[in-house]
Amino acid sequence: MFTLPKLPFEIDGLNPLFTKEQLEIHYTKHHQAYCDNFNKALKNFEVEGMSELEILSEVSKYDQAVINHGGGFWNHTFFWESLAPEKQEITLELKEKIEESFGSVEIFKDTFLTSAKSLFGSGWAWLILNKGSGKLEIIQTQNQDSPVMDFMKERIGDNIPLLNLDVWEHAYYVDYKNVRPEYVEKIWDFINWEKVTERLNQ
Numbered sequence: 737m738f739t740l741p742k743l744p745f746e747i748d749g750l751n752p753l754f755t756k757e758q759l760e761i762h763y764t765k766h767h768q769a770y771c772d773n774f775n776k777a778l779k780n781f782e783v784e785g786m787s788e789l790e791i792l793s794e795v796s797k798y799d800q801a802v803i804n805h806g807g808g809f810w811n812h813t814f815f816w817e818s819l820a821p822e823k824q825e826i827t828l829e830l831k832e833k834i835e836e837s838f839g840s841v842e843i844f845k846d847t848f849l850t851s852a853k854s855l856f857g858s859g860w861a862w863l864i865l866n867k868g869s870g871k872l873e874i875i876q877t878q879n880q881d882s883p884v885m886d887f888m889k890e891r892i893g894d895n896i897p898l899l900n901l902d903v904w905e906h907a908y909y910v911d912y913k914n915v916r917p918e919y920v921e922k923i924w925d926f927i928n929w930e931k932v933t934e935r936l937n938q
Contacts, residue, residue, distance in 0.1 A: 737775050738771055738774060738775055738788060738809065739771065740763075740767060740768050740771045741813050741816075743763060743816055744816060744817055744819075745816075745819070745820070745821045746821070747759055747760060747763070749821040750819060750821055750926060752922075753819075753922055753923060753925075753926045754911060755910065755911055757910055758908070758910040758911045761906070761910060762906060762907060763812075763816070766808075766812070766904075766906050767808075767809070767812040767813075767816075770805050770808030770809040770812060770880075771809050773801070773804075773805040773808075774788075774802070774805040774806050774808070774809045776801075776805075777798075777799070777801035777802045777804075777805050777806070778791070778798075778802060778806075781798055781802070788806065788809060788810045788813075789810070789884060791806055792806055792807065792810055792882060792884050792885050792886075793884060793885070793886055794886055795807075795885045795886060795887070796885075796886050796887050803880070803881070803885070804879065804880050805880070806880075807879070807880030807881055807882045807885065808880040810882060810884070811860060811880055811882050811900060811902070812902070814897065814900055815900050815901070815902050817928065817931055818899050818900060818901075818927060818928055818931060818932065819923075819926050819927065819928055820926060820927065820928035820929075820930075820931075821926070823925045823926070824927070824928060824929045824930060825929065826841060826929045827929055827930065827933045829933055829936070829937075830929060830932060830933045830936060833872060833936065834872060836871070836872075837871045837872035837873070838872065844872075844874075845924065847874055848861060848863060848874050848899075848901075849920050849921065849924065851874050851875075851876055852901045852903050852916075852920045853903075853916060853917045853920050855876045855878075855903050857878065857879075858878070858879055858903070858904040858905065859876060859877050859878040859879055859881070859903060859904070860876065860877045860881075860882075860900050860901065860902060860903065861874065861875075861876055861900065861901045861903060862874065862875050862876070862877065862883055862897055862898075862899065862900045862901075863897075863898045863899040863900075863932070864883050864892070864895040864896060864897050864898060865895060865896040865898055865936060866892075866893055866894075866895055867893070867894040867895055867896065868893050868894060872898070873892075873895075875892060882897070883895050883897045884897060896935060896936070896938065897935070898932050898935045898936055899927065899932050899935075901920065901923060903916060903920070907919070
């Protein structure tokens with residue numbers, strides 16, 4: 737049985753990005769529901785001792801409920817770990833990799849935030865390391881699909897996800913109503929660049 741992981745910050749620790757109310761609803765309602773429903777979806781499968789990542793890496797073996805709720809559970813945990821309560825500067829190592837892949841940090845920022853703003857419907861914007869080319873890439877996934885899932889790797893190649901941005905309405909509706917661009921712009925100052933760099937080196 738999987739359990740909801742503890743947040744890496746206090747429930748009110750991301751002000752002014754999120755109010756306590758917004759974060760509580762997102763974490764204790766939506767993320768918890770994905771956790772609970774993931775456990776329910778796995779009851780008919782032999783997954784004893786497997787991690788979330790191991791299940792998602794071969795998720796095509798299971799049904800759509802495992803894809804939806806497993807992706808929602810894992811993507812949200814990854815998202816919380818991608819955020820920090822205090823502004824961080826991009827590490828030198830990551831900055832060099834960004835410049836190699838996109839030309840400049842400003843181009844990367846504009847491309848990543850535009851990807852998040854422009855995604856149609858619900859889903860995620862991601863920064864990934866393409867293990868084939870060695871370059872960083874920005875992709876979108878719909879609903880709760882994730883770049884760690886086997887069918888996604890078939891489409892985009894073997895990759896390491898480094899950063900994601902939740903653009904489901906439940907991520908921002910309490911604080912930002914329907915104005916997704918305002919939320920997306922503000923989140924830039926709350927990215928945990930140290931964690932992103934750590935993932936780059938895993």
